Amino acid sequence: MSKIISVGISEHKVASDPVVLVTYGLGSCVGIALYDPEVRIGGLAHTLLPAPVREVQGAERTAKFTCWAVDLMVEELLKCGCAPERLVAKLAGGATMFEPQYRSAHGGIGERNVAAAREALERSGIPLVAEDTGGDYGRSLEFNTATGIIMVRALQQPIKQL
Amino acid sequence: MKFDALTEEHLDALREVSNIGVAHAATALSQLIGRSISLTVPKVLLTEICKVPEVFGGAEKLVVGIYLQMLGDARGNILIVLPRDSALKLLSRLLPREKSEGTLLTELEISALKEVGNILASAYLNALGALMGKTLIPSVPVLSFDMVGAVIDYALIELGEIGDLALMVETDFFGEEEKINGQFFLLPDPESLKIILNAIGVKL
Numbered sequence: 001m002s003k004i005i006s007v008g009i010s011e012h013k014v015a016s017d018p019v020v021l022v023t024y025g026l027g028s029c030v031g032i033a034l035y036d037p038e039v040r041i042g043g044l045a046h047t048l049l050p051a052p053v054r055e056v057q058g059a060e061r062t063a064k065f066t067c068w069a070v071d072l073m074v075e076e077l078l079k080c081g082c083a084p085e086r087l088v089a090k091l092a093g094g095a096t097m098f099e100p101q102y103r104s105a106h107g108g109i110g111e112r113n114v115a116a117a118r119e120a121l122e123r124s125g126i127p128l129v130a131e132d133t134g135g136d137y138g139r140s141l142e143f144n145t146a147t148g149i150i151m152v153r154a155l156q157q158p159i160k161q162l
Numbered sequence: 163m164k165f166d167a168l169t170e171e172h173l174d175a176l177r178e179v180s181n182i183g184v185a186h187a188a189t190a191l192s193q194l195i196g197r198s199i200s201l202t203v204p205k206v207l208l209t210e211i212c213k214v215p216e217v218f219g220g221a222e223k224l225v226v227g228i229y230l231q232m233l234g235d236a237r238g239n240i241l242i243v244l245p246r247d248s249a250l251k252l253l254s255r256l257l258p259r260e261k262s263e264g265t266l267l268t269e270l271e272i273s274a275l276k277e278v279g280n281i282l283a284s285a286y287l288n289a290l291g292a293l294m295g296k297t298l299i300p301s302v303p304v305l306s307f308d309m310v311g312a313v314i315d316y317a318l319i320e321l322g323e324i325g326d327l328a329l330m331v332e333t334d335f336f337g338e339e340e341k342i343n344g345q346f347f348l349l350p351d352p353e354s355l356k357i358i359l360n361a362i363g364v365k366l
Binding site: 009011026029053095097099137139140155156 | 213214312
């Protein structure tokens with residue numbers, strides 16, 4: 001049985017083989033996984049918002065914001081011995097949990113989170129190799145750093161592998 | 163105002179006004195289902211956003227979440243969380259016996275639960291508004307039946323833009339004869355918190 005490390009909202013964790021990084025109940029939040037298959041080291045972030053709307057005073061940089069999450073994980077992964085050219089990314093989450101009448105208030109926050117994650121990955125030059133985003137249901141992720149495979153569980157949905 | 167600037171006195175005042183609000187909400191719900199509903203004294207929780215799912219019993223717990231915005235002179239979010247069993251028991255009291263199988267809710271069931279949310283929130287906001295001398299109205303309710311983590315992250319978005327703390331006024335309500343329970347949360351936005359505290363005469 002592999003060790004399990006839980007990643008909460010606004011958090012990111014980096015771990016090497018054999019660890020399962022888990023995050024539960026992603027709604028409009030996005031789970032971003034980065035992985036170096038050669039050294040079997042991965043990172044998982046659970047981000048809440050695409051980017052800060054204004055200067056956040058005195059705030060520590062956390063994975064609350066998608067744009068920071070990618071940078072933070074890349075920094076740590078490189079320190080752990082990952083090579084930037086080997087990193088690949090997987091995305092899950094970004095659902096619309098409530099009916100559209102509320103979407104305009106936040107401009108479809110789930111979609112914006114996914115878009116921000118794709119942009120951040122592109123900026124970092126990390127290829128997005130698998131994705132399970134959108135829909136109207138929550139997701140839980142289990143990212144096994146031994147294999148790089150992510151199991152996506154959701155209510156009333158078959159288990160998916162990314 | 164910043165949530166971390168709140169004193170014990172502020173939190174007490176908030177607890178007191180919520181007490182009156184939820185008492186009205188519980189009475190309204192009792193009348194709706196024809197059974198008495200009791201409630202606990204509200205707790206005021208100041209929690210880091212990342213810890214909020216724990217308050218609800220863990221991110222994967224299956225719940226019905228009914229979400230409304232507080233509109234009018236003060237703004238914020240209202241979230242009513244019903245564990246799955248309680249939601250189904252409530253429905254059996256509200257609707258003719260035609261229980262849905264599995265984990266899906268029918269359109270009629272969704273509509274009935276939204277109405278429950280509407281009645282609870284309206285009663286709460288009427289009482290709070292009367293106390294403040296302000297007008298507070300709920301928006302149209304929306305509903306989601308899913309993992310609690312996924313249901314609540316929506317309510318945290320606006321708070322997340324401003325800071326890392328969520329202020330939650332939590333009340334548990336429960337039926338005396340049968341186990342119907344749920345939680346009622348008010349998440350005021352920081353600006354509106356100032357309006358609420360000012361209106362009830364608390365020094366800031």
